[in-house]
Ligand SMILES: Nc1ncnc2c1ncn2[C@@H]1O[C@H](COP(=O)(O)OP(=O)(O)O)[C@@H](O)[C@H]1O
């Protein structure tokens with residue numbers, strides 16, 4: 001009998017990365033019984049999906065139980081796992097349906113905290129964990145008070161729930177913030193935070209090192225099984241691609257990610273996830289930004305699903321989606337694979353170009369020579385001098 005996984009919003013980058021990882025594992029002989037089904041609301045974009053089967057659905061019809069029922073009728077058996085690839089209201093809705101759908105999620109009370117960036121902040125700041133000072137604003141007076149308390153030249157405003165920089169902008173006066181929040185009716189669901197020094201002009205040599213410099217973005221992606229770490233990896237996000245398309249410069253589309261083997265980031269992240277009342281279970285990720293002293297501060301916890309860029313990690317040997325399914329099915333996996341990927345591997349992507357995986361040393365030597373040659377696409381990594389790990393985790 002097949003094991004059928006349903007990927008929601010499978011025609012978006014996060015879903016596509018997740019499915020690419022599973023298909024890569026299947027090509028290598030894993031999960032012969034696994035059937036990957038995806039939902040898509042776009043008859044053209046769904047042509048890009050690599051699901052074994054993709055079902056078209058009407059995005060305005062949010063009755064997921066009904067969609068699942070339709071697919072189950074079609075395949076003649078129950079769906080075994082539903083995986084949501086979008087945050088906020090989508091994740092909360094799926095979490096609330098856990099009695100009717102098979103999901104692999106944290107307890108619902110925790111999903112509520114992780115999906116709300118202010119609740120996450122409150123929990124962590126009360127425990128002395130590193131976070132930028134943040135205020136939930138319910139009125140113009142709250143904005144004035146936040147500016148007085150933060151006492152810096154600029155603040156960072158954003159929605160409490162969402163992804164890809166939803167509602168984010170930088171401001172240097174209360175008037176700007178009040179005007180914008182009034183216009184968008186944003187009271188009670190926006191925060192005003194200390195602005196971390198993003199856009200600091202760090203040199204390429206600094207950015208391509210494993211140290212952290214002001215404003216750099218750091219991410220940690222992990223998978224747990226009832227309190228036991230399965231695997232985790234730290235990366236630096238080197239820049240947002242298409243940053244000119246949004247007011248904040250945040251697009252949710254990483255231009256380049258580089259693996260860094262920072263055990264201290266793993267240890268801090270592990271301590272953070274264990275500060276909640278649970279045995280960590282399933283997919284967990286954390287985003288950080290480095291402050292003026294290069295000390296990282298947490299801006300969000302992304303539990304319940306993986307970040308978008310899972311495929312590059314799979315190319316480097318850490319296939320988190322495959323392990324996620326194995327854990328859910330109670331199969332034997334690796335344990336404690338902390339930063340297993342080779343260090344300094346950079347995955348570079350941009351619309352219109354084939355993605356490339358390259359080691360930082362190549363870039364550093366090109367920086368000094370001032371010339372470059374065409375690179376292999378990431379999928380043909382085996383041909384490059386920095387091939388994939390011999391050992392798969
Ligand atoms: N306090 C802050 N100061 C400056 N930039 C921030 C701050 N918080 C978030 N950002 C920027 O927004 C990006 C996205 O934030 P993140 O917390 O990952 O939320 P999401 O991915 O849901 O938008 C960060 O990588 C960073 O570039």
Ligand SMILES: [Mg+2]
Nearest residue numbers: 164287300302
């Ligand atoms: Mg994020």
